[in-house]
Amino acid sequence: MKIACIGAGYVGGPTMAMVALKCPEIEVVVVDINEERIKAWNSDKLPIYEPGLFEVVKECRGRNLFFSTDTKKHVGEADIVFVSVNTPTKTHGIGAGKAADLTYWEGAARLIASVSTSSKIVVEKSTVPVKTAEAIGKVLKRNCQDPNVQFEILSNPEFLAEGTAMEDLRNPDRVLVGGADTESGRKAIETLVSVYAHWIPLERILTANLWSAELAKLTANAFLAQRISSINAISALCEATGADVSQVGHAIGTDSRIGPKFLNASVGFGGSCFQKDILNLCYVCESVGLKEVAEYWYQVVSMNDYQKQRFVERVISAMFNTVSQKKIAIFGFAFKKDTGDTRETPAIDVCKGLIRDGAKVCVYDPEVTPEQIFRDLSAPKFEWDRPNYSRSQSHMLENVQVVSDPAAAAEGAHAICILTEWDEFKTYDYQAMYDKMTKPAFIFDGRNILDHAKLREIGFIVYALGKPLDPFLVKGY
Ligand code: NAD
Structure with a gap:
């Protein structure tokens, strides 16, 4: 099996390093359009600081973990493509200051469609608005030249926290995999679950429908941030009383x-x-x-x-x-x-x-x-x-x-x-x-x-x- 991950950032880099560490028989290639970032991933000074990350990268890099700018080759060859690109807030146009800017995600989907000559599981690793899989499905389907190629989209949001990313990846509270409730959807879920099952107990790998998985990530962050704002609101009252x-x-x-x-x-x-x-x-x-x-x-x-x-x-x-x-x-x-x-x-x-x-x-x-x-x-x-x-x-x-x-x-x-x-x-x-x-x-x-x-x-x-x-x-x- 070959896995490609589009986006060598805070999520793509550490996540794929852990997959490579725990699944030595799988070839994992992280690709990015940012040459400087890829160069850093291939050096002794990684582009991000995360405790324990360097040790894992050092062990796997060149063995079954690779970082490359050759997006077309590696995405084309992969069986599973994780998409872990940035999904920032829109700065202009409709929804500016609120809506997610899916430019990078759509670019990644167009790339996958254009280089695919074999069927693939496409995994949403980025945090995206609920129903993104529906839109991405259309982009993939309508832009792929080969009618025999099938795409199965899964939502597999990442819950790691920066600063403890490696520990969170090694020993997560849960992994969530959402997919379509069809025969091919269930098969795709099974394939991705089998990757995580290399090191995560099955009872901690949750499956759900696509929309629940997409919405669960936004909800988790909203609940976490809400706790901080709640105690901060009380902090103001403490100072006054x-x-x-x-x-x-x-x-x-x-x-x-x-x-x-x-x-x-x-x-x-x-x-x-x-x-x-x-x-x-x-x-x-x-x-x-x-x-x-x-x-x-x-x-x-x-x-x-x-x-x-x-x-x-x-x-x-x-x-x-x-x-x-x-x-x-x-x-x-x-x-x-x-x-x-x-x-x-x-x-x-x-x-x-x-x-x-x-x-x-x-x-x-x-x-x-x-x-x-x-x-x-x-x-x-x-x-x-x-x-x-x-x-x-x-x-x-x-x-x-x-x-x-x-x-x-x-x-x-x-x-x-x-x-x-x-x-x-x-x-x-x-x-x-x-x-x-x-x-x-x-x-x-x-x-x-x-x-x-x-x-x-x-x-x-x-x-x-x-x-x-x-x-x-x-x-x-
Ligand atoms: P990041 O900005 O660090 O990395 C994204 C990378 O994607 C960049 O290096 C960029 O060059 C690359 N990229 C963009 N478009 C590309 C394309 N078409 N082809 C190849 N590479 C492309 O972002 P991040 O912090 O890793 O976050 C990625 C996603 O994961 C976001 O949706 C974020 O919300 C989500 N997330 C982040 C965290 C976190 O702690 N940072 C945790 C969970 C989820």
Whole structure:
């Protein structure tokens, strides 16, 4: 059996590396139109950082795992084609700012149709709007010259989380395979299930109809993001009342109906998926006339924007209502720890908000390159997934500095903002940093990871999310 995967990104690369590791008799080729990315996959410096990924790639690359730009050859030869291309939010035209842009997906489908001389299973790995398989089916069928070629479309959404992708792939809560309820559809499902069954117990491989599988992915992301927005909403109320969001989160998380995960208040969720997929869900709801349902889910995104804005306003108001010309150290730019991914990271909106008020930000992140940070801070909203975006906001970069040493970021700064929960931030010598900062020195902990009592002992003025700001509030009545 030969598998090809179109799209060598955060999903395609790690997923196929795991398939190759666990199925040594299957040849797996990941193809991409981006030459630089493929070159990096074939080098010692992979294009994405993910703990444990390099070891797996090193073991399989050249054995049964290959990365190539020869899309036509490898897709043409494959029995199963995974499509793992980007599905960003549309930036113009009907549905701009909400609907999924399926340009890349349609391009992949046209490619598959044009090079296929044998029947294939086409697997939706990308997150797509419900009913995409119907549209893609038409593109495949009407563009293939060979009448004997049959395509069977499966939906196999990916539930991995960046930062823990390899562990999630090795030991997933579940794998979901959706297909048509026909004889050929069931056979295709069986074939894909047999690939995953190499390492995943059968009871964790769920099968469903195509539309349920497509919708389950959007729903999973909507529910996950909703938990974050819910606890973030409560964090605002905690700050106003003297409650502590960690205590509230712990108290509710011990209820087995609620559960303890995803209950940490933060500066907001980021990443390429949550916002994009909820907006996409809202758009699908609107398209079928479900305005109230769309509005319900849209609140999850609104609350996230509010949380980022609230954080910026907190920084500015705490620093005597002005950050003009003040150096602010930003610790962490990635949207979460253990990844170099900055797509939709809250750090972008926070930095832009501070810069708009005149601040000079100095950014340190252990995994994100300066080029990426400058690119993110110049890109218009929703343009991050497209290589040709305009740099119209590049004047903002005058007030941005990126450094490779956290102590250098803090030196002379009025404040430190923690925007990513990197473990190393907990281990710094904050006394030494404090000594070299402008006084009064502030810390705004946007992830609630530092020891606030200790920082206050050093002399910092500390603000944390969902923590009582006024000591009188905590004492009770
Ligand atoms: P990505 O941008 O990292 O990778 C997509 C790749 O597809 C790019 O390298 C791009 O060059 C390539 N591509 C686009 N069109 C192509 C074509 N016609 N032929 C060949 N290559 C093409 O995106 P990603 O983060 O890997 O996400 C891919 C999909 O998976 C998205 O739909 C996303 O929503 C979904 N998803 C992402 C995650 C995540 O954590 N990143 C998790 C689950 C699902």
